[in-house]
Amino acid sequence: MDNQYDIVVIGSGPGGYVSAIRASQLGYKVAIVEKYSTLGGTCTNVGCIPAKALLDSSEHYHQASEQFKAHGIHIGEMSLDFNQFISRKNEVVKQNTTGLIYLMKKNKIDVHQGLGSFIDSTHLKVTAADKETILTGKYFIIATGSKPSSIPGVNIDKKRIITSTESLSLPAKPASMVIIGGGVIGVELASVYARIGTRVTIIEYMDSLIATMDRELGKALFKTLSKLNIDILLSSQVRAAENNGESATVKFLNKEGQEQQITADYCLVAVGRRAYTDGLNLSAIGITPEKNGKIKVNGQLQTIVPNIYAIGDVVDGPMLAHKAEEEGTLAVEVIHGLKPHINYNLIPGVVYTWPEVAAAGFTEEQLKAQGVEYTVGKFPYMASARARASMDTDGFVKVLVSPKYGEILGVHIIGPRAADVIAQTVVGMEFEITVEEMARISYAHPTYSEALKDAFLMAAGKGAINI
The missing domain is CATH 3.50.50.60 (FAD/NAD(P)-binding domain)
Incomplete structure (x- = not known):
């Protein structure tokens, strides 16, 4: 050299x-x-x-x-x-x-x-x-x-008060874990440990999980994570975390403003980077x-x-x-x-829980704030033959469309293989394919992506055609 x-x-x-x-x-x-x-x-x-x-x-x-x-x-x-x-x-x-x-x-x-x-x-x-x-x-x-990163009152010691890095290599399966933060990292790691039997509690400052994404996605994810017996405390402010030696205690204010605390084997700090x-x-x-x-x-x-x-x-x-x-x-x-x-607006965001969450484009909240007119097409996976065959019926596809030109403004999915399905919509949005055209192309049957076709059909003012 x-x-x-x-x-x-x-x-x-x-x-x-x-x-x-x-x-x-x-x-x-x-x-x-x-x-x-x-x-x-x-x-x-x-x-x-x-x-x-x-x-x-x-x-x-x-x-x-x-x-x-x-x-x-x-x-x-x-x-x-x-x-x-x-x-x-x-x-x-x-x-x-x-x-x-x-x-x-x-x-x-x-x-x-x-x-x-x-x-x-x-x-x-x-x-x-x-x-x-x-x-x-x-x-x-x-x-x-x-x-x-962390928050005031929470000192990450990498022993009992840990980050995502340490959570990926714990020495033994924890019996309990408190996760500070209900964003992407928090909900993914909550899924990992709750599925294998760890008692998990998520404490989130905002009033929704994955709060930067479309609010309907957060509400749906709340329901699916609750099925894993994850306790989710929204609108709660963490004040301190302490290492007790063999456990950690998290002190917080709940949504009513009352002081509470939870002790668990680990406190995982997932408040961002x-x-x-x-x-x-x-x-x-x-x-x-x-x-x-x-x-x-x-x-x-x-x-x-x-x-x-x-x-x-x-x-x-x-x-x-x-x-x-x-x-x-x-x-x-x-x-x-x-x-x-x-086009930064079309870089997809994905959450790898199950069902997965994926989105591209504008959220409903953003369109409302900007005063942009839009119509909604929504199709539930409960009505999908492919999803029923795999027992993955939680979730939906929601598309937001401009009624004037049929421009696709945003696509929001919570459902099986959403991380892969979203790619098709990014192609359509990047090349300004209209909702009518996205609904007209052929989708293999039965597939998870058919839910997209039906959501596009509904946004175009037509009825769903698949089961």
Whole structure:
């Protein structure tokens, strides 16, 4: 390595490794800098991927215990090998990180392990345990991601008061858990542990779960999670959390303003994440993070320093792996002189509970606030033959449509495989396909996506045709 590069990417999460690969594809000499010993960032190591592995494992366990008899499957007395439960997740993570090493080699991307710190706008110091390296770059892309955040009165000790990271590798199945926060991370991890028999309580400050999504989705998710015997306390304000040694106690005000407390094996703090730029020495290049820790960029993801870009969780917008990937590609293509574009309103949001939740476009609340006229088409999975066949009848598809031109303004799904079904609607919305056209195309029968067709038909003023 001569340590002189066209593009240096700092951080190897989804945004980082995708931007590095795209840069290599376009012919640039590329380096990627990673603080930790494995590639992949939060998503691959302690976020999206391991969480989905545990979600799938816990759903299999839940189905075996709750649904197999209805299918005529009798398996006798069940037990959970928690060590294997965690071990399988670890193997999934290992397979993905190994895959990233292969991709770096395949695309001739140099990997530098250590903490990246700016010296000036063209030089980055990489400090590892045994050496220090200076990299020279024409362009830099900051993709350092985010870390879990907390709230006043709650000190995360990673022992009894934990974050999502620790929750993915607990030493034994907890008997009880209090989760502070009913957003995406909170409800997903609540699902994991409730399915395997942990007594779970969610304490949420807002008056709805997944409060940033369409409110009907939050209400429906409340009902489905309640079926898992999860206690959900909305409009409740956590005041403090204490480590008792073998347990943790959470003190809070309930929706009536009364002081209460709950003691459980663990308190999981899932109140969101904060941009992570620690150690980058941004002051050396004249960049000052905003109050929320994020780096200000323009429409091309360029910072105030022309040759330095920032993407993903360290810039404004939802903290989503696929959003970071799109931004990584955009930043590199801008550097290359292309004119890429991202429609941020059509980046889908997904919650991997079961049923899954997925959405793209505007919510009803947003349209009402903007005074935009719309019509609603809604179809329940209870009326879907495919959903009945798989015993997945909870949920619905809701589409919001402009009555003037038939433009699809928003799609909101809670139901089986919603995370996959939403992709079709994103295509339609991105290319401005009307509700009539979305309803006219053929959908395979029987499939979960047929619920979309019927919702589109209803929004177009026609009746549903499928069962």
